[in-house]
Amino acid sequence: MIEAKNLNLFYGTFQALNDISMKVPEKSVTALIGPSGCGKSTFLRTFNRMNDLIPGVKIEGEVIVDDMNVYEKGVDVDNLRKRVGMVFQKPNPFAKSIFENVAYGLRVNGVNDEKLIKQTVEESLKQAALWDEVKDNLKKSAYAISGGQQQRLCIARALAVEPTVLLMDEPASALDPISTSKIEELIHELKKKYTILIVTHNMQQAARVSDHTAFFYMGSLVEFDETKTIFTHPVKQQTQNYVTGRFG
Amino acid sequence: MKLSTKKKIYQGIAFNLFRLMSGILVVVLISILSFIVVRGIGVISWDFITKMPEDGMTKGGIYPAIIGTLCLVAGSMLFAFPVGVLSGIYIHEFVKDNWFKRFVKLMTNNLAGVPSIVFGLFGMSLFVNTLGFGDSIIAGSLTLGLLALPVIIRTTEESLKSIDNVFREGSYALGATKIQTIRRVVLPLAMPNIITGFILSIGRVSGETAPILFTVAAYFLPKLPSSIFDQVMALPYHLYVLSTSGTDMEASRNMAYGTALVLIIIVLLLNLIANFTRSYLSKKVKH
Ligand SMILES: Nc1ncnc2c1ncn2[C@@H]1O[C@H](COP(=O)(O)OP(=O)(O)OP(=O)(O)O)[C@@H](O)[C@H]1O
Numbered sequence: 313m314i315e316a317k318n319l320n321l322f323y324g325t326f327q328a329l330n331d332i333s334m335k336v337p338e339k340s341v342t343a344l345i346g347p348s349g350c351g352k353s354t355f356l357r358t359f360n361r362m363n364d365l366i367p368g369v370k371i372e373g374e375v376i377v378d379d380m381n382v383y384e385k386g387v388d389v390d391n392l393r394k395r396v397g398m399v400f401q402k403p404n405p406f407a408k409s410i411f412e413n414v415a416y417g418l419r420v421n422g423v424n425d426e427k428l429i430k431q432t433v434e435e436s437l438k439q440a441a442l443w444d445e446v447k448d449n450l451k452k453s454a455y456a457i458s459g460g461q462q463q464r465l466c467i468a469r470a471l472a473v474e475p476t477v478l479l480m481d482e483p484a485s486a487l488d489p490i491s492t493s494k495i496e497e498l499i500h501e502l503k504k505k506y507t508i509l510i511v512t513h514n515m516q517q518a519a520r521v522s523d524h525t526a527f528f529y530m531g532s533l534v535e536f537d538e539t540k541t542i543f544t545h546p547v548k549q550q551t552q553n554y555v556t557g558r559f560g
Numbered sequence: 561m562k563l564s565t566k567k568k569i570y571q572g573i574a575f576n577l578f579r580l581m582s583g584i585l586v587v588v589l590i591s592i593l594s595f596i597v598v599r600g601i602g603v604i605s606w607d608f609i610t611k612m613p614e615d616g617m618t619k620g621g622i623y624p625a626i627i628g629t630l631c632l633v634a635g636s637m638l639f640a641f642p643v644g645v646l647s648g649i650y651i652h653e654f655v656k657d658n659w660f661k662r663f664v665k666l667m668t669n670n671l672a673g674v675p676s677i678v679f680g681l682f683g684m685s686l687f688v689n690t691l692g693f694g695d696s697i698i699a700g701s702l703t704l705g706l707l708a709l710p711v712i713i714r715t716t717e718e719s720l721k722s723i724d725n726v727f728r729e730g731s732y733a734l735g736a737t738k739i740q741t742i743r744r745v746v747l748p749l750a751m752p753n754i755i756t757g758f759i760l761s762i763g764r765v766s767g768e769t770a771p772i773l774f775t776v777a778a779y780f781l782p783k784l785p786s787s788i789f790d791q792v793m794a795l796p797y798h799l800y801v802l803s804t805s806g807t808d809m810e811a812s813r814n815m816a817y818g819t820a821l822v823l824i825i826i827v828l829l830l831n832l833i834a835n836f837t838r839s840y841l842s843k844k845v846k847h
């Protein structure tokens with residue numbers, strides 16, 4: 313179960329998140345939507361403490377992952393990031409072979425049983441629906457495959473360390489329509505095993521892939537409900553306006 | 561006049577100006593090179609590069625000076641490359657952006673502008689006298705290394721800066737530590753550019769005379785060093801000696817051009833090796 317409780321986040325003096333409380337349902341897809349700059353990425357990145365890397369960030373409130381507040385003192389952040397995987401907007405494979413990209417998370421976490429690594433790499437690539445396309449080229453550089461394949465490689469890389477949660481920040485926005493639909497199919501498959509939080513600007517995409525949708529506006533959570541409800545009869549006028557495209 | 565014709569004329573002038581400038585550059589470079597080659601090629605022979613100097617340096621070869629220069633280049637890089645790269649990594653990845661960092665950066669930049677003779681005097685005072693190394697390969701290498709440090713530190717910093725943060729984040733997101741991220745993700749990407757700084761330093765170090773003048777270079781020493789605490793001859797200083805203070809200036813004139821040619825060839829070869837390494841590394845990164 314993952315959850316935010318009265319979460320405030322400041323970049324210096326600027327408040328980017330405003331008292332957000334939200335329970336993310338397990339083993340399903342939750343979409344975060346809202347106009348640019350409303351705090352979707354910021355919110356997403358509180359779950360794996362990625363905002364820690366930005367100087368001057370201050371956080372109040374709680375973020376619960378596996379019944380534990382991740383902002384409590386003494387939390388093992390590296391271990392948290394193993395449990396909460398992340399896929400970025402732009403595919404960002406490392407300057408390594410396809411195989412080593414997927415193996416990376418295992419290696420940095422101290423796994424050195426080569427047989428186990430090989431097996432995990434294969435399973436992860438299969439889960440990411442990439443295995444058939446790359447199985448003969450595992451030694452090739454990750455930059456030798458297409459952008460869409462690279463993004464699925466990044467998903468495989470995240471899956472290899474066996475997370476329970478998957479954060480995706482506009483994972484298909486840099487991809488062509490065919491690659492996008494492949495990623496969407498994949499998300500549909502993955503939600504059987506993982507709790508997925510996905511940021512998207514694409515309303516159709518949110519409607520297609522998600523079970524629940526959260527609408528953010530200027531750092532606040534305006535409305536959070538089943539996707540069907542958000543897109544057909546939302547409670548708030550603001551949400552209505554946004555999902556029907558009356559403001560952007 | 562129509563605007564588009566005006567634009568075309570401007571463009572034409574600008575292009576030709578650039579062409580002229582790069583043309584001048586090439587002509588100057590080729591003249592210097594061909595001058596040295598024409599005057600020096602006559603003296604170059606197998607004996608010239610493998611024999612000791614003889615007859616007041618008017619005959620024989622420059623073998624000890626070649627070995628001396630190679631020792632100094634290797635020694636200085638052995639010291640400056642790891643120290644410089646590690647400092648660059650430390651400054652860029654670990655020091656917070658505050659006055660201290662800006663101060664260190666300012667100092668590094670200033671250090672790069674200090675005349676090399678000042679490094680020579682400093683090296684003599686610290687390595688030769690205070691630390692008691694005497695005139696030796698180690699004193700000369702360390703002095704040359706200090707001279708090369710700023711360039712290596714700066715290029716390391718710049719190379720690290722050019723690596724997009726998405727790679728660092730991608731690594732952290734998998735539970736990697738900072739050290740793991742730098743060593744396994746950031747450095748492989750930055751290495752080709754860091755090597756560029758290394759190449760520039762090799763070129764500079766192998767040709768410097770002032771820093772080795774008081775720290776290692778021997779006027780005439782027809783034997784090879786047996787330890788790092790020995791003095792050696794070095795090509796740039798030998799060249800200086802041959803052209804200003806030989807026993808028979810006329811007789812050693814050609815030897816001087818030959819020495820210059822050998823020095824240029826060595827720098828060229830070292831650059832080629834480093835360039836090869838760089839393109840090998842960046843190929844490994846990209847394909
Ligand atoms: N590193 C930072 N330093 C200061 N302010 C930041 C930083 N990152 C984001 N912000 C600000 O925080 C607010 C929320 O940013 P965030 O990136 O979370 O928005 P977003 O909803 O993901 O937008 P987009 O849809 O454009 O990706 C914005 O006003 C942004 O300017």
Ligand SMILES: [Mg+2]
Binds near residue numbers: 354481511
């Ligand atoms: Mg965003």
